[in-house]
Amino acid sequence: MILTAGAAAVAAAMLASCSGSGASKTGGGDSGGTFVFGSSRLPTVLDGAYVYDNESQRVIYQMFDRLVNVKPGTTELTGELATSWEVSPTGLDYTFHLRDGVKFHDGTSLDAEAVCYNFDRLYNLKGPAQDLAEYWRISFRGFAGDKDSRYKSCEVKDPATPVLHLKERYTPLLASLASIGFGIASPTALKKYGYQVELSGDSMKFVGTFGTEHPVGSGPFQFKSWDPGKKITLERFDGYWGDKAKINTLIYVPIADGQARRQALERGEIDGYDNVAPQDVAALKGAGYEVEERPPSNVGYLAMNQSFEPLGDLRVRQAIAHAVDLDALLKANFLAGAVKPKSFLPPTFMGFNPDVITYDYDPAKAKELLAGVSNKKLDIWFATEVSRPYMPDPKSIAETFKSYLEKVGFDVTLTGRPWSPDFLAGIRNGKAPMYIVGLLPDMADPANFFTLFDNQPKRWGPLPKGLLTHIKQAEEAPEDKREALYKSLNQELMEDLPGIPYVHAPTHLAFKKGVTGFVPSPLFAESMATVSLGG
């Protein structure tokens, strides 16, 4: 781990020196300059259809526009490529009115034809590409040929009016269309460079070069180059329909270790970075850096896969919940803005229910619940080589859980696995009995959180059928009925207790002094176009 951190720091230093970064050299006044952003790793691919992670989202967001988006810093929907839209009373037809004169980075027009081409390409994805298209599967469930697909067609009513037709209602569709999974790409570029995916051993290989070498959207930044493992360079798109980006060049460099990111900022090698370690926030503020805080819209949780014994036993899950002092865990690992969860859904989302069943810290009760239980062996997986807002140091949180659980009589093994692919694949394939992970929402809808439970069944083991049915019902119910349904779903979920949500954590970004215009978003919908390096 330390080697990685050191190597990353060296790489960042080299990058910074050869890219001529640092506003001191290239930045000037209120506009222009090169902004170097330190992220914990580079994107998997730059095609929004194929990614479902925050580090990819961060870069893709700058290059592509969506039909709708959220207002900066909020979860409120607003038009982006569409200036307005109508939803039919059945909830099955969505008519969008497109903005005039929008051009892709390659100079072609963004019209209804282009929009429908994008939806049709996702619907017609084949083979391994379907596995990657997580946003599509969440929103439309199936692909061409699947009986249960919600997608019917996309109709070009006129060049400025695409209409989406669904077979079945999916109420959070607009919120979902605001995610990077539905960024509108240039059909010309998609056709020319291709977007095929092949399975190569255990991993996916991007055969088409659209997502690796030629991503073309209509956003405020356009793709310039990608030096794999080292950096991604974007440039301002001067033909952008909205306010042009203030900086000329935007570079992303990967620095896995949080301490190395901080040092890179302090040395002036980068102009800003994300996921500031909680213990660094005060020090950076004190030293005059600009620190931005995202509201605690995420959730971190300890999952309990019920296929593994003794986790199938509700008493054991309840004992685990009673054994852990979440207040102490929160105070020791997070800053004051962290919220102790009532359930998986953060309080800022529609459907939040403050009156669900709670499991207070009560070791005596935990021991009581374990009275007749003979198998007390637990195996908790934690991720290495990663820091996430809900787990700044996964190992530390894992050790804390272990200490608490051993106090009430459990015998706990901790298993560390690299975040990607081992840890994430282990969860997905149902190999991890217990695991510490979380969710960073990118959709302004509670469905984002409940999809967790019905989209990847293996990660939880057998969940009550009623719960899964109710999740589906809540997704399909008319808007005015949904809040009540989600409220009761929260209660249902906490009764079954498939996991213990332990935090809604605020997250922090740090920027060089003078950097302005960054608007932190609860959904990570953060444009770098408004950012300037200052004097």
Next chain:
Amino acid sequence: MTTAFTDIATAQGLELTHGEVEQIGGGLWRQALRRLAHSPAAIVGTILITCFVLVAIFAPWIAPYAPGDNTWLSEVRPGEYPPPSAEHWLGIDPQGRDVFSRLIYGTRQSLLIGVVSVVLGGLVGVGLGLLAGAFSGWVDTTVMRFVDILLSVPSLLLAIAIAAVLGPSLTSVMIAIAVTSVPIFARLLRGQMLGQRASDYVLAAKASGLRRRTIVFGHVLPNSMTPVLVQGTLYLSIAIIDAAGLAFLGLSSPDPSTPEWGRMLTDAQDALATAPLLAIAPGIAIVLAALGFTLLGEQMREALDPKYHR
């Protein structure tokens, strides 16, 4: 202190069952013990080692708290850990546990890894050295080329590679460190045996018609073992440092909550600015343990060298 000396004498007593060497060897060891008893460095080394051994054996009675007890987590804030106090001599770690107690339990891991890996490496090394030293010709060449190959790779790099291939566990750390020590023991014993083979008493033994096995096991080997034992003591300090190094790199026990000095160092690196004691405490423990074995080993080497006279 006297215990350790008695130990050495006892160990030597076993050695002395081999016939004629008794007279010479026994004299050498007695002299050596006398010299060691008058050497301040040897005394300090012995005291240090004895302390660590006692702490390791009696950890549950000496440590004020269990190593995993996180009762004090509620006093921890990100980047701020309770400093040393009367109850917690070395303060509290970021997971709310008593640092002093973890340090004490960490002694067990370090000594266990050190002793097991040196014994393991010593046995294999002595075996190879014996083969090479007893038979000249192709056996010697083959064994020594193999040993040369092992020597050609930097020892910590070799240990990292072995530990990485075997997967992170205590056993793989022990094996990794043992393997890196094999060539040292093998070369040392072979060199000693070659030297002994040319000496007059071996010639005399050969002339009187003794079998090779008797000469090797009864005469040459016992007379060649002293430097190996000294090397073993010295290598314990290297083993303890290597064990800490491998733990620091995340290659020891897969469970991060296991109290280990090297791992305590890794965990402390993010808190160096705010809580340097978290790193200094295990650092000092590693230094003292290594120092103990080095001091005693060096003094043993000098004391057992017949040519050395103060």
